[in-house]
Amino acid sequence: MIPKSTSRFLRVKCEDCGNEQIVFDRAASTVLCQVCGATVAKPTGGKAVVRGEILGVLE
Known part of the structure; x- marks a missing residue:
């Protein structure tokens, strides 16, 4: 049986x-806005x- 992933977009x-x-909830690198370049998501190790x-x- 394959376990369900806890990661989401x-x-x-x-x-x-x-x-x-759309951003991955466990991003490993800083995600910038495609329009203005502001930080949208910042990685924390998890x-x-x-x-x-x-x-x-x-989903």
């Missing part, structure tokens, strides 16, 4: 410009710290 809204993009509004979870 999140739809995040940038705090600065309002751009929506789950990334999301700096913006989480709009939804993709």
Whole structure:
């Protein structure tokens, strides 16, 4: 039996410009906004710290 993954993709809204993009919740590198270049997610060694509004979870 294959265990279910606890990792997810999140739809995040940038705090600065309002751009929506999809981010991995356990990102290993800093994720920047595609429009304004602001930091959207910062790695912590486990789950990334999301700096913006989480709009939804993709499954």
